[in-house]
Amino acid sequence: MWKAINTVGEGVAGYIKEMGRIFLLLLDTVRWSLYPPFRFDLLFQQMERVGVKSVLVVVLTGVFTGMVLALQTFYALKKFGAETMVGVTVALSMTRELGPVLTSIMVTGRAGSAMAAEIGSMRVTEQIDALFAMAVNPVKYLIVPRVLASIVVVPILTIIADFVGIVGGYFVGVIILRINAGVYVANMEKYVKLGDIYNGLIKAAVFGLILSLIGCYKGFTTTGGAEGVGRATTQSVVLAAVIILMADYLLTAVMF
Amino acid sequence: MIEIRGLHKSFGEQKVLEGVDLQIPKGRTTVILGRSGAGKSVLLKHIIGLIKPDKGKISVDGIDITRLGDKDLNEMRKKFGMLFQEAALFDSMTVGDNVAFPLREHTKLKEEDVRGIVAQRLEQVELPGLEEKMPAELSGGMKRRVGLARAIVLDPEIVLFDEPTTGLDPPMAEAIEDLIMKTQRRRGETFVVITHDIQTAFHIAHTIAMLHEGRIVEEGSPEVFRKSSNPVVQAFLARGEEKEVRG
Known part of the structure; x- marks a missing residue:
């Protein structure tokens, strides 16, 4: 019994310690992002890697999510004769919730994991030490551009996901399920406010911070060779996904 | 000292x-x-x-x-300059960019001057003309030579x-x-x-x-x-x- 309590306690303590270290890395990242020189070259390079290269996967996720939402809500709303509200439901679900969350989870899988793997293999082959030794701070050189790029790019990807999701919903609702197009769009315009979209984008920026910071942290603290890099990569995806979902609830509770 | x-x-x-x-x-x-x-x-x-x-x-x-x-x-x-055990070259960069890295980070030299210095340093470590190779294409000994070229490129005291x-x-x-x-x-x-x-x-x-x-x-x-x-x-x-x- 004591042993079990001990194990759980150690696990929780370890988790809290890790959160503390991630927070310290965040402070370090903020500090180094304020010191000149500002490396726009590295920032744009990361925006391309995190953003441009994630577009396809985000479009696919967004469009099919919008389509399946339309199908599911049609099934439910038909029971109340409210089929024309399918568009509103799809648009609100996408902009407020699914756009930012699914985009961030996809970017975590694609780019957050790559950050952990790349920085992790640099750590185990002493390339991080080499940066320090060459008087180049690795937080400034590696982490600041990745975190800033993610904060900027995840909201942009979310806008794309929102848009294609709504288009996908329209396709299913109007073309396949034959809901009246005029009413479908009019309801959407009436009930979806700009605030719904903005709040979704704020969430997306926070998720961008979370996924990049955790990817970089896991990479930066990698030990144990190639196996360690694999472990860090997996852990970064799992931890970032869980924290994104937790933060999602908190942000929703605060903002809506 | x-x-x-x-x-x-x-x-x-x-x-x-x-x-x-x-x-x-x-x-x-x-x-x-x-x-x-x-x-x-x-x-x-x-x-x-x-x-x-x-x-x-x-x-x-x-x-x-x-x-x-x-x-x-x-x-x-x-x-300081430092040569690491396995050279710790940046594997995402060419040999030339590796050797040029400290110059680009810490000096305001023109790109052509940087290239000139890199070529000269690679010659000093007996690997002339290897600028475009990637570190993964090099043998262990060659990696260390490139690592040495990178370590001394800024003329460190130690x-x-x-x-x-x-x-x-x-x-x-x-x-x-x-x-x-x-x-x-x-x-x-x-x-x-x-x-x-x-x-x-x-x-x-x-x-x-x-x-x-x-x-x-x-x-x-x-x-x-x-x-x-x-x-x-x-x-x-x-x-x-x-x-x-x-x-």
Whole structure:
């Protein structure tokens, strides 16, 4: 019994310690992002890697999510004769919730994991030490551009996901399920406010911070060779996904 | 000059350095010799501030680097070059970009000047024209030469070497040793080399210091070292001779 309590306690303590270290890395990242020189070259390079290269996967996720939402809500709303509200439901679900969350989870899988793997293999082959030794701070050189790029790019990807999701919903609702197009769009315009979209984008920026910071942290603290890099990569995806979902609830509770 | 006084470092329960005292003279090659796991790499990483000691101080030209903050330490590191054990080249960059990296980060030289210096440095390490290759395409010995070119590209006052010949075949190891000696003679910098290979030590050192169980147990020129009556040194010398006979 004591042993079990001990194990759980150690696990929780370890988790809290890790959160503390991630927070310290965040402070370090903020500090180094304020010191000149500002490396726009590295920032744009990361925006391309995190953003441009994630577009396809985000479009696919967004469009099919919008389509399946339309199908599911049609099934439910038909029971109340409210089929024309399918568009509103799809648009609100996408902009407020699914756009930012699914985009961030996809970017975590694609780019957050790559950050952990790349920085992790640099750590185990002493390339991080080499940066320090060459008087180049690795937080400034590696982490600041990745975190800033993610904060900027995840909201942009979310806008794309929102848009294609709504288009996908329209396709299913109007073309396949034959809901009246005029009413479908009019309801959407009436009930979806700009605030719904903005709040979704704020969430997306926070998720961008979370996924990049955790990817970089896991990479930066990698030990144990190639196996360690694999472990860090997996852990970064799992931890970032869980924290994104937790933060999602908190942000929703605060903002809506 | 680098002066190390009473340096202690433990990782968890494991004591690695237990009071290292060592003076590393300017403009000479000092080899720190010790068996694998003796804490040589840990000592070397203290000298460039990659690891903070539990106790003790390290002064470089009179400044105690263990007390410096991040920014000052960064400035201090510009005096140093370091060749890592497996060279630690950035595998996402070409050889040319690797060697140019410190120049691009710390100088405002024009791109053509950077390229000129890179070409000249690669020639010095006997790898001319290799700028466009990726590190993954190079052999272990070539990687270390490129690592050396990168370490000396900013003309540092002090160059640190972490096991520069480990894992290389004997002729390649000797070629790297010759290159280290030639580079040191040409520029007269302070070189600090750590190795477990006594042949390397005798070949390149002006001074040898033996690290054993967390302390420096013997120190002196190769001649003095050969005649040392210290049993740890004797055991090491005997192993070295054995290796020579077998090899």
